[in-house]
Amino acid sequence: MAVVRRQPGAPTVFILVALLLSACGNHVYHRVERGDSLYSIGLQYDQDYRQVAAWNNIKPPYVLAPGQWLRVAPPLQGARPVPVVAATPGKSKTPVETAAPVITASPPMATKPSPVTTPQAWQWPARGELVRTFAADEPGKKGVAISGRLGQPIWSAAAGRVVYGGSGLAAYGNLLIIKHDANYLTAYAHNHKLRVQEGDTVTAGQHIADMGKSGAEQVMLHFEIRYQGKPVDPLRYLPAITP
Numbered sequence: 697m698a699v700v701r702r703q704p705g706a707p708t709v710f711i712l713v714a715l716l717l718s719a720c721g722n723h724v725y726h727r728v729e730r731g732d733s734l735y736s737i738g739l740q741y742d743q744d745y746r747q748v749a750a751w752n753n754i755k756p757p758y759v760l761a762p763g764q765w766l767r768v769a770p771p772l773q774g775a776r777p778v779p780v781v782a783a784t785p786g787k788s789k790t791p792v793e794t795a796a797p798v799i800t801a802s803p804p805m806a807t808k809p810s811p812v813t814t815p816q817a818w819q820w821p822a823r824g825e826l827v828r829t830f831a832a833d834e835p836g837k838k839g840v841a842i843s844g845r846l847g848q849p850i851w852s853a854a855a856g857r858v859v860y861g862g863s864g865l866a867a868y869g870n871l872l873i874i875k876h877d878a879n880y881l882t883a884y885a886h887n888h889k890l891r892v893q894e895g896d897t898v899t900a901g902q903h904i905a906d907m908g909k910s911g912a913e914q915v916m917l918h919f920e921i922r923y924q925g926k927p928v929d930p931l932r933y934l935p936a937i938t939p
Contacts, residue, residue: 728764731864733894735873739883740865741768742838744925816854816876818933819900821884822907822917823848826938830929836867838927839883839920846888846915850905852898853882853919853934861890868918869911872904881925885918886910 726737734754738745749758751767760766824844831837852874859881860873868885872892875881888908898904909915921930 724767724769726766726768728760728762728766729864730762731862732760732762733860733864734758734760735859735875735881736862736864736871737766737768738925739860739868739873739881739920739922742926743768747925816880816933817900818853818921818935819851820934820939821853821882821919822850823939824907824917827916828918830927830931832927832929836918839885839918840930841916841918843914843916844907846906846908848907849903850884850887850907850917852900852902852904853921854880855900856882856898858892858894858896858898858904861892861894863910867911870905870908874898874904879924881922883918883920883922885920886912886916 723741726741728737734745734748737743738748741748745758748766748768749755751771754760820842822842822844824842826840827843828837828841830840854874854876856874856876858872859875860871863870865871868883870885870887870890872884872887872890873881874884884905886908887905887910889906890904891906892898892902892904907915907917912918919930921928921933
């Protein structure tokens with residue numbers, strides 16, 4: 697953990713904010729921006745959206761408000777959790793500004809090793825050259841990258857429902873997230889145009905977007921499969937033969 701040194705005259709609240717948000721290099725809280733959803737926030741922090749909801753006492757349909765602070769990391773046992781607050785006109789509260797009673801942290805959601813076989817019949821989301829493979833611990837490599845031409849079709853890798861469509865995550869550009877069942881999500885990034893919107897039900901192989909370079913240096917699709925919020929190697933699920 698990085699050592700936070702107090703400078704002469706530095707306010708205590710500044711030090712508390714630095715400690716709270718650093719969490720040994722991992723974010724603990726996220727301030728909700730316009731266009732955020734629980735699914736996009738979970739994708740950003742490699743967390744299951746249901747676990748983020750549980751940490752913040754948010755019930756379906758998971759309505760968020762701009763300015764709201766969300767815990768995006770597991771609370772420590774016996775810690776003093778900070779209540780979720782929403783910004784008010786003229787003020788921008790951070791979680792450390794409000795005291796909270798000591799409560800017992802909720803246990804983390806049980807996780808399982810990601811299986812190679814799933815109930816889904818996965819298929820490739822685009823034609824093109826595989827230009828980047830999966831590396832869970834490296835930024836930008838939590839999926840695979842498929843190069844192609846501007847405007848070529850992107851297909852849904854399996855049947856599901858669109859739970860996010862937008863450009864709220866700069867690193868992903870114009871992004872789609874599809875929920876397939878209780879455990880699996882897929883993400884389609886850097887699109888030029890989205891062909892579906894949040895709430896739409898899609899079938900496997902449906903044209904859902906056009907390939908682009910939003911948030912990227914070249915035209916390509918960045919494609920992820922998430923199991924219980926965690927990125928897994930798409931090549932373990934997709935057919936061996938590319939389209």
